[in-house]
Every structure is written in C-alpha cells, then in structure tokens.
Amino acid sequence: DAGVTQSPTHLIKTRGQQVTLRCSPISGHKSVSWYQQVLGQGPQFIFQYYEKEERGRGNFPDRFSARQFPNYSSELNVNALLLGDSALYLCASSLVLSVNTGELFFGEGSRLSVL
C-alpha cells in the first residue's frame, strides 16, 4: 500500500513568492496534518484537517493556510515567503482524528528553500 505522498520533494523560491505543497494521505485516512521542520529542530505543528474541516492550528502567521479536499488530499499554501520559511514541510495522516487510537504516518516531506 502507498504511504503518505508529498509533492514536490524539493523546490526553490525567492522572498515574497507564494508556494503550494501537496499531500495525499494513506488510503482510508481522513485526517491530515502539516508540520514545519527547520534544520536541527523537531517538527512544529501547523495545521490539522479532519473530514475537510480545520481541527487544529499551530502558532503560525496567517501567511500559512491549508485546505483538505473531498478525497482527503490536502494543500498547504504559504504566501509572501520569508527566508525563515526555509524548512522541510511534513504531511502526516491518520485514520481517525486523534492518535490515541491510531498512529500518525508521515510523508518524506517537501524541502523548501527560500532565497
């Protein structure tokens, strides 16, 4: 079975540009979460979507937005890119809303470099 897939795997943008990252969860998983991982640090929670509704938001500016589609895939959008947005963006899916009853499965991430 396919795991969580993310695209693109690598991309380079310049300051002020906008970027869209895509995620396909494991088949049957209805929850998708986004995390930002800066080099040398652990992943930081950005958003969680469940059944196409936002169910959680981390401490990130409004430049960050996301959505989930009827097929449970998701997009993360970042506007007005800053140098500090350079990071590995991870998508994770789970079968249910919470992970007490299931595991959280991460994709391999999208590496964003902002120049």
Added chain:
Amino acid sequence: LAKTTQPISMDSYEGQEVNITCSHNNIATNDYITWYQQFPSQGPRFIIQGYKTKVTNEVASLFIPADRKSSTLSLPRVSLSDTAVYYCLVGDMGRLTGGGNKLTFGTGTQLKVEL
C-alpha cells in the same frame, strides 16, 4: 502539552541495548507518551506509545514508572540502521478534547550506533 526533556545525543555499539530516558514532570492525567524515530530527510516514524507500566512491540519497549513523570525507550540489540533522532512526545492527542492531534516535538535525541 507537557514539556519533555531528553538527552541531546547518545552513542552506542552494534548489538548493545540502548535506553533513552525522557522526563515529563508536568504530564497530565489524560496524556499519552509516544516515541518517534526520524532518519535524515525523512518524516518521523511511529515507534511505540503507552500510558503506564510497560509496553512492548516488535521493535522496542517503553517503560513508564507509576508516577509517569518519566519514560524510557528501550531498543534491544541496536544496529547501524538504528542511527537516527528519537523524539519523545507527551499529550492527550485529542482523544478526550476532540481537538485532534497537535504533536509537540522537542529537539530529540540523536542516537549514533557504531561498529
């Protein structure tokens, strides 16, 4: 979410047992303890989760004392391929609050396994 403290790095040799301890003095009644493993440029991978006493699966054991203020991840007979960053996470994972998962990762423990 309860803050966690774990060693920044650990070194070991192939075939040895490795124990990584995590402190979480402010753990709440509803909190679960979860460990993830992460290789470079990959997403974290779920290892084990527990609430109290001992949990064992095919890859690791998790020991949680009665006061639950710490936990120990035990990796039996490590190999070179176990070289990775290990994260300890504590939280209610949204099970009771319905708020979904908002995993909070620290900086993790860099485990290096040598021949």
